[in-house]
Amino acid sequence: MANTFAELVFIPAPVIGHIKSIIELARLLVNRDQRLSITVLVIKPPSGSRSGSAIATYIESLANKAIERIRFIELPQDEILPPRDPKAPMTFVNNFINSHCKYVRNIVTDMVSQSQVGYGRVAGFVIDMLCTGMIDLANEFNVPTYVFFTSNAAYLGFELFIQNLCDEQNQDHVIMLFNSDTEIVVPGFVNPLPTKVFPSGFDTKEGLDYVLLTSRKWKEAKGIMVNTFLELETHAIGSLSSYNNVPCMYHVGPILNLERGTTANTDADDVIRWLDGQPDSSVVFLCFGSLGSFDEVQVKEIAHALEQSGHRFLWSLRRPPSPNQTSRATGDYEDPGGILPEGFLERTAGIGKVIGWAPQVAILAHRAVGGFVSHCGWNSILESLWFGVPLATWPIYAEQQMNAFEMVVELGLAVEIKLDHKTDLFSPKSDIVTSKVIESGIRQLMNNIEVRDRMKEMGKMSRATMRERGSSYASVGHLIEDLISNI
Template sequence: MANEVAEVIFIPSPGVGHIKSTIELAKLLVNRDQRLAITVLVIKPPGATSGSAITTYIESLAENGIDRISFIQLPQVETPPIVDPKDQMNSKIEFINSHCKYVRDAVADLKSQPGSGRVVGFVVDMFCTSMIDVANEFNVPAFVFFTSNAAFLGFTLFIKSLCDDLNKDVDVVELSNSDTEILVPSFVKPTPTKVFWSRVKTRAGLDFVRWFAQKLGEAKAIMVNTFLELETHAIESLSADTSIPPVYPVGPILNLEGGSGAGKPYDDDVIRWLDSQPHSSVVFLCFGSMGSFDEVQVKEIARGLELSGYRFVWSLRRPPSDLTSRSPSDYEDPSVVLPEGFLERTHGTGKVIGWAPQAEVLGHDAVGGFVSHCGWNSLLESLWFGVPTATWPMYAEQQMNAFEMVVELGLAVEIKLDYMKDLFNPKANAIVVTAMEIESGIRRLMEDNEIRRKVKEMSVKSRSATVEGGSSYASVGSLIQDLTRGIS
C-alpha cells in the first residue's frame, strides 16, 4: 500500500530522565521520516500519583501534542513487587517486568484499531529489555535504547563474556573487589577495578549484570546515546564484535528545554544573577536528581568554594528523609547546614539555590566550569555547551563515566573518580572529600586551558554529529532503514 504508516512502539523506563531522552529520540525519528508514527507506552513508577513529576511531564506532552507521537499510560500494577531495600535494581526490573501483560494488551488493541499503521518494531529502554519477549510474540524486531555510553555498554558485555569464560561468578566478584586494573576492550587504557560498576561487586549484582547483558544480546540492534567522534575506540570495538547486535551511535540525544519539564517550577532568578557575572567566571555545582550530601560534606564543599575564590552557583539539596524515597528536596533555609556566615561572606560572588535548571545554567555565557556527579546526560550537556567538568561520581555507572572523561578522553579534571554513595544506606559511606581536594579540583577546572580547548572542540563535533552529513545523522538514517524495511 502506498504511503503505509510504520508504527513503532516505544517503552521507556519509569524515570523522568529516561522518559525525556526517549521522547527526544522519538521526535528525532518522526522528524526524519514522514512514514513513521510512534506510540509511547508509559509505565508509571510505584506510588506515582496525579501531580507527580512523570505524570505532569507526560500530561504536558499529550496536551501540547507532538505530531505522529501518541502516549498511552499503562495501568498501574495492582500488587507491585515487594521492594528489597538491599537490591533496588532487581526490584525495579521486576516492577517493569510485571507490566508485560499491559504492554501486550495495549499493542494488541492498537493493532485492532481501524486505520492503524503496521507495527514494525519496539524501541525499549535499556532497563525494559524484558519487553523484547513481547516484541517476539508480535513477530517484530526489538531495538534497545541504551541511555548511557558506548564504553559502559562494552564493559557490560565484557563482564558477561568474562563470567562465561571463567565459568565462575565468584572469580569475577573477587576480581572486581580487588585493587587492580583490567583490560576492557571498549576502553583504550586499563580500567581500575575501583571504578567498576558496583553491580559486579556482589554475587547477586553480578547475576543481574549477566541477565542484563544476555537480554541486550537478543535485540535487533542497540542505539547508544553517544557519537562517533567522542567514543571512537569504544564504538569501533563494539562494531568489530560480530557476536553482539549492531550498535547505532545516535547522540547526543538531549532535552534542553527548561521550565517545568521535571515537574519543578522554573524560577529564572539564577539566570538573572548569571547575567551580571563576567564571561566564563562561574563554577556550577550540580549533582543530579538524586544527588545530596550530609552536613559534614556540605561544609567541606562550602570551605572549598571559599578557598578557591571563584564565583559559583551551587545546587544544594536536602537528603531524603527516609529510605523509601531517593529524591532529595530543597532546603527552606540552607544556612542550617552551611558554615556560619558563609552566605554573607559569599554574597554577590556566589549563589546557593535548590533545584537547578541545569541546561539553562550550562548554556549561560558566564558559566566556565561544572562540578558534576557524571550522569551521562549531564556530561553530554556539558560537552554540548563546551563547559569542562570536574568529576564527583556517586552511583550506578558514574565512576566509569568519570574515568572515561578524565583518563580516557582528557575532557575533564578529577575531584574524585572512585567516590561512591550508597543511596539506600547513606551512612555506610564514611568518605569525606576535603575542602583542600575540592579547592584543588575547582582551580584545575577553571584554569586548565588545554582541557578547556579540547572541550570546546568536542562541543563543535557534538553539534556537527547530529546535522545532515554528521556521523549520528547517518546512523539514525541506517536505523530508520531497518525500521521501515518492507514499508512502501
C-alpha cells in the same frame, strides 16, 4: 503503501532522565521520516515515589503540545507490587517493570487489530536498556526489538566484557575481581581500567546476575541505539564489534532535551538574572543530579572549598530523602542556611548563589558559566559537551565512576575531583571528600586552558554530528531504513 505508517512502540523505564532522552529520540525519528509514528507506553514509578510527580508533569506537558505522530498511553499499575528487598534493588526494578507486560500485551493487541484504523503496522518495539523483559513480549507479536542504551558505548562494552568473563570463568571469580584493587584491560578503553571505578552493585551475586540478565537479552535485539557519537567515542564504538553475537549498533547521539523552559520552578528566572550579572566564563556550577545529595559534614566541606577557592559559584544544594521515603530522589531545603557553615551565605553573597532545583540546560547554556562540577550522569555529560563547558568529576552511583574515568583519563575532557567516589543509594553513606581536594579540583577546572579548549572543540563536533552529513545523522538514517524494512 505510500500512506502506510510504520508504528513503533516505545517503552521507557520509569526514570525521568531515561524518559526524557528516549522521547527526544522519538521526536528525532518522526521529524526525520513522515512514514513513522510512535506510541509511547509510560510506566509510572511505584506509588509514593517522588520521581512519579516529575514524570507525570513532564508527560502532561508533552501531551499538551500535541506532538505530531507521537501519542502517550499511561499503563495501569498492579495494586500489589513485587516484593522489595533492600539487598536486591535491581531485582525489584526488573520485576516491577515486567509486571507491566500484560498491560503492554493488551495495548499492542489492539494496535495490531486496528492497524487499518489510525495505526500503521507495528514495525518494532524500542525499549529502554532496563526493560529487557519486553523483548519476549515483542517476539509474541513477531516484531523486532531495538534497545535504546541511555549511557555510552564504553559502558555498553564493559557490560558485554563482564558477560564474556562470566561465561569463561565462574561468577565467584568475577565478584572477587570487583572487590580487588587492580587494573584490567577492557576492549572499550585505551587505558587499563581500575577496578575502583567499576559500577557499584556489580560486586554482589544479585548485581552480577542482573548484569548478565540484561546483557544477554540485549544480544537478542535486532539493534542497539547508543546515545553517543563517533567523534567522541571512536575507540569504544569500534571495539563493540569484537564481541560475539552483538546486534547492529547505531550511534544516534547526542540525544538531549534542550528546552530551556523555566516553568518547573518559579526561582529559575531569578537564577538566570543572577548569571546575567556575572562576567563571561567566571562561574563554577555545582549540580549532582536528581539523586545527588550529601550529608551535613560533606556539605560543609564543599562550602569551605568554594569559599577558599575565591571563584564565583552557583550551587544546586539538594536535601537527602527521608529514611522512610520510597524514592531516592532529592528535594529542596526550606532554609539551606541551616546546613551550611555559619555566616557562609553572608560572606559569599557577592560572588555566590545557593539554590535548590536547577534549570541545568539553561545554566550550562549561559555565557557566565565557566565550569561544571558534576556527578557524571551521562545526560549531564552530553549537555556539558554540547555547550562546551569543562567538567570536574564527582561521581556518585551506577556507572558514573566509569564515565568520570573516560572523561578524565581516556578523553582529556575533564579534570578530577574524584574518580572513584561512591554512595550507596539505599544506605547513603560514603567517604568524605575534603575541602582541600574539592578546592584543588575547582581551581584546575577554572584554570585549565587545555581542557577548556578541548571541550569547546568537542562541543562543536557534538552539534555537527547531528546535522546533515554528520556521523550520527547518517547512523540515524541507517536505523530508519532498518525500521521501515520491517513492514
